[in-house]
Amino acid sequence: MVFTIEKQGIARWLEKLLETSALIAPVRGPCGDVVFSTIRSPDQVLWNFGNPLHPPKQFVLPQTDPIVAIKRNGQRHEVEPIHDDAPRILFNLRNCDAKGITFLTQMHAMEPADASYLRRSNSITVISLACNTPCPQGFCVCTDSGPFLSSGYDIQLTDLGEKYLAEVGSEKGEAAISGVVNLFRTATGSEVAQRKTLEVKARSHFGEETCHFASAMRRISTGRVQDALWDKMSDWCLECGACTLACPTCYCFSVKDLRRDGGWIRCRLWDSCQYGAFTLEASGHNPREQRKERMKRRFFHKASAQYYMRDGMVGCVGCGRCVKVCLGTTDMPAVVGAIRKGKWHE
């Protein structure tokens, strides 16, 4: 279903949504950074912005995520799952992030499904805005995650000038506009055509050299990347883990029990395959002792045919965060480029 809403109508829509949900949108924070934050009024929403470095995956997978409450009474223990199914709407996300959340949901819905994650994600509605002018660091065209999505969204908005086109792609999307149907009217043929034109124009912004993903994927999947290349590249990595922590599709975690009065709270914590101790065994043996092995692991998970076949999606949404947050110089585009060329820094 495709609708349009006048730009003046957005405030009314958001006010309606605020009645029943927490509303999270990009805002400008106190130190000038753009961050995703809970808003109380529609005018807090930032429309023109660079994508926040901290991805919205924090709303489906917090960095510290309490999942089980363990109570102790003498020698006896009781356990209970911790429920978080508060209704939330993530508003004005970029499509790369929307796709990221779709990816994470798929990972956690895979058998055996993770109820704790799904309780939260089932109560989250994602409303994204397609990028008419793609960001300079993004490469979403390579990963089929933007600038416009063809499926896998709750509501996809497109800026048509005086109004937004709203493509509703799910029941949750429908529910999000059900309270304000009067603000939305069915889109006309020319409006839909305009959206298609905007997509073509947006895609044309990406240059020829953007997309080496496929070629890198081929080499990664068939083990044809020279060990010496990984060795060289890994010297430019400072093992900060930011690439994985800021990545909308990464979800490695550890589980630990947090001591609280009367017992513990079992929490899931963000972890990273880039950290040395990620694969460290109790015996002291570490199958990925060297940094190059960990780097190789990351790119296999993100960009191998084997994972692509398993997941139906590539493990990257081309948001470009890893470029900005990498403490070293080994972001996705740099490594993908090096793999394709067969050399680093030459």
Place this chain on the structure above:
Amino acid sequence: MNDVFLPDIACLEKVRDETPDTKTFTLRFRDRQDGNHFHFLPGQFLELSVFGYGEAPFCIASSPTRCGVLETTVRRTGQLTDQLHRLGNGDEVGIRGPFGNGFDVEAARGKDLLFVAGGIGLPPLRSLIWNVLDEREHFGKVTVLYGARTPADLVYKDELKEWGERSDMEVLVTVDSAGPGWTGNVGVVAVLFKKIMPHPDSTLAYVCGPPIMIRAVVQDLLTRGFQEEKVISTLERMMQCGIGKCNHCAIGHRYVCRDGPVFNYREIAELVE
């Protein structure tokens, strides 16, 4: 959809010392007295919570043929296992599982079975051994080769004796260095191979133990003509969730907790790190 991180509460019913640093714990589910809901295959593992110290994976050492009995053999290596060793009868732990692929018991029917274990490698095989012994008529020859560093380090000492006295299986035990009173074999497990003649075509070999031992034994088996698919082992990795989501145990796109921990050598060779 399940609360996959929610443990069942179990009580320690029996604690047996195996070696100075290894104990076997018999677990009984507290709220599901019969334990019938916990169906497992030999070779699978469980995630055991020692409340306040975390959770760790341990292989199930008992056989599914024995209803209501759940055993695991644990060596003391760190904070969690240290605390576990301090617990006694009636103390509670958490259990999640069973996880992993387990051994293909069906495929072993009618075959001769060779079990080769070193040190703490015997517990995962014990589950399968007892499964086989409990359904003895379905399987061919059963041979167990087991070695440890010293006589004190042998696990399941009583059972080894019991197995040794059975007429329907052959058991050979060795130690790297003998202690006073030891009258058995001395030397690494590989030396026991000289005493047996496994038939590569009709035998399945199960090998568990320290990496060095496994390497030597597998080499020996392959040179004797064993096909890689007939040599089976369990892989060790750091594991946390047990359900293939936390990614700690990933090897390429395979997960030791889901696609393993049981792998045959052909599969191991194909694993891309």
Place this chain on the structure above:
Amino acid sequence: MLSIPTTCPFCACGCGFYLLANKGQLVGVAPSETHAISAGRLCARGWSAHEAALWGDRLRRPLLQHNGTLGPASWVEALDHVAGRIRNLIDTGKSVGILGSPRATNEENYLAGKLARAGFQTNNVDFCFHSLCRPLFEGFEEVSGQYSPCMRLNDIESCQTILLLEGDLAKTHPQAASSVMRALESGAHLITIGYIRTQMARLSSLHLRTTPGNEGAVLNGLVASVLHLGLEDPTSVAVHCEGYDALRRELATAKMTEEMHQAAACIARAKQTAFLMAPTSGQGDQPRKDAAALATLAAITGHLDKPGSGLLPLLARSNVQGACDMGVAPDRLPGYEPCDGGQCRHRLQELWGKELPSARGLDAETLLQSVSGVIILADDPPSVLAMGQRAMAAMAKIEFLVVLDAFVTPTVTISHVALPIASFAETDGTLTSMEGRVQGLRGTTDPPGEARPGWQVLAELCTRFQVDASYGSASDVRREIAQAAPRYARTEQPESGDGWGGTWVGDSDKRKFRLSATRVAALTSAECPHVLAREGTYDWGRDPLVSFSPTLSRDYQSQRKLFLNGLVEICKQDADRLGLRAGWLVRLTSVHGDAVVPVRVRMDLEPGVILVPYAFRDHVASVLGTDSIAAVKVEQT
């Protein structure tokens, strides 16, 4: 969800990020693109900064020791007890002291110093890490007149040459390593000097190999090369430097190599050169002389006090600079001014309304071994001091030991009084990074239990000693600091527009650079042909912010578990020559004594060097004596 901008509490790079909290509990960390140093990037420690405060073993209420065990007490009871006992010790002529901390804020350190000097009338004030970084400051000060750096961290990226002396930068100061990498990608040259082929060394254009204690040979060689090749900056030498001729004479016979020539050219000809230095090993005053030599190299090549160039001391911990600036030193006052300096003492006496002691106090190591009463602020001496576990034994003999900390450390367990203070995530205050940037900590969550901000607790103690401490907030303390240490008042404009509000510590007056060469030490002999060196200056594994972080503590815990009997590291060539394999035992013998430890083989170590990681120094204490290096004989056992 709360998102509070604050400063990183780990190393001294001075990154900033947002601490995230939900329903009063810390959840995580988010990066900031606008922060001048971080620019959206953090290291692994920064990304897990929230963990220790959340997961750590926290001190929640004041504890008093009764019959050998610590039991809960009220604040009033605890503070009165502390004041009473210390007053008693002072009145009976016994010595007391206070140890500040490089993981405490400027406000906390300042008040610790004020309490000691104005309250207890003693200059027995120091911090455990001081002896390891003092040589850097004193060496720089000797030459440039300034002990604190003149280089900005962000300028590293635009340097054409970077000289890195020791320090595994990628591990100790990842953000600085990041700047170096960016400079390299723009075509800069990195010259490393060291005895380990670190990650930075692998990225270098030139790696000058040394052995521990012998960095002086390379430094002298570089200075000599500049002189020999006529590469000195004539203006700098003529106008700003003193002692040029003496330097030439002293270095007339210095050994030079082709590599040193190349390095010298690279350093001298670059428009902007960064000189990054971690404290070197060496006996006695060798580290100080090495620092002076590096400053001399910068001075004669015209890079000292030149915008975009300069020296940067690689300080391990977030507030080493701040602790020094606050006068947490037995011979220095706020502003790092000498204790007997007339003007400074006069100003402070006016400000604090009290006469101040002029006699130099005891340094941290001596203090712990000789005073009857000590207050330790947010530190655990056995894990920081080179003397390691011997500090624990020394502290056990102290008549009255008080600790202020957020975390339960080993020192807390043997204290007579433990006062719970807020962690970095729960308090306001400032930290001064290694480049002299003063930045704010902002509390995100409430301190647990009855813990209070450290500055408040110290203020209460001050009041009990009739020292004026009526502060309503950490900002009030900061305002007083600006009066006590004018360097902290003379701040430049805060960084424009980013809202982070960092300010610079003011420059001191200009003076001539006093050039100085270092000594070349001959340590080894035929009898003791190897050098045993303590690697690094800080055991991160024992720092509460790491040891209590589930994500960060794993590697360290595993190492400690695997090497219960200690560890030394040796290179493959030496291992082969001595017939050693990993895990085997060696006996190390020096003039001080001997020890038997397991050995591990490293591929990136210079031959002739035996390394003991800082975390395992206790096991070879008998071999090292009081130095960080010793010539040893190595035998298989």
